[in-house]
Amino acid sequence: MMILSAVAGFGLATASMAQQGPGFSLGETVGAALGDGLVLRSVDEERLFRDSRFGQRVQAEIDAASRALEDENAALLAELTAREEELTGLRETLSPEEFRAQAEAFDQRADTIRQDQAQKLARFSQFEESERRRFFARTGAILQQVLQEEGAQILIAARAVIIGIPEMDMTGAAIEAIDDALGDGGAPPFPLTVP
Template structure:
């Protein structure tokens, strides 16, 4: 039997971007819950917070990654539409020829079509997964480049402790150094240049 049902669901856009684990604790060598030594003025620790997701998304690096994913996604969706059109036309053609073919010939043609359709599904799924892997790879590259920069920004603001904003229940707006960190990272690494792990499969 011909099996093209489900193409629309399969070829539909899938969610790609998901936040990577926060690197803030590793940046300064401590984890939440640990005792941290060192005191600021007045004998108190000066704490700063950072929003890792906004840090990545708001940087030139993160904006480039998002633009590459968007471009590759549009190209993939266009390719999906074209392939679906071709497979649908082939299915209609086989259906029209069914009465003119022997049972054996039709079964062979239908099996060949099923193999072709499954190959298309698999190839397109691999290309979609490639976009997920691309973003994960670029996130790792971004955050591996930022520890020393974050350390410098923290020190320039007189801070001793940097924690993930998601761990803060109540905090003053001035504790957030995300904007300063984005500016420093943009100055230091820009958009990161060409990715070593391309977004699109050939």
């Protein structure tokens, strides 16, 4: 888990690590298992990214590129449809060889367009994954600072929590601190464009 590795120097616990600890079992208080005075906090990694200004900027870029791709797809579909209708009309006037050659060229063009558009669509998830990595690479020190401000020593991912109290979640405070420190993350190193 990215957050857990980002604050590795601070002391971490996951559900599996906690279960392997000496004497820890369900129903036992964490304080008794980990030692008096230790305080845990959790963060929801998905919400941390999604609700931050950084994550919202990434989503806005994906949405804009998606709309541009949809417009491009519509224009290409209109072009291919017109060409297909043209070929249908030429069928009676061309020799079978000429028609076959033009039909094959049309099929190749359609296949090339499909492949190009699929690659552009795949670029969206590649862009999002790249930006997520950049986000979490830059948030480790911020999360550590928020953890200290919360008076806690151990940060776990929210999905590792089986039972917890709402006060254990520091996602909101972490988002505020990340927004203050990183804003929207600035220009990505590999911008998302639809040529």
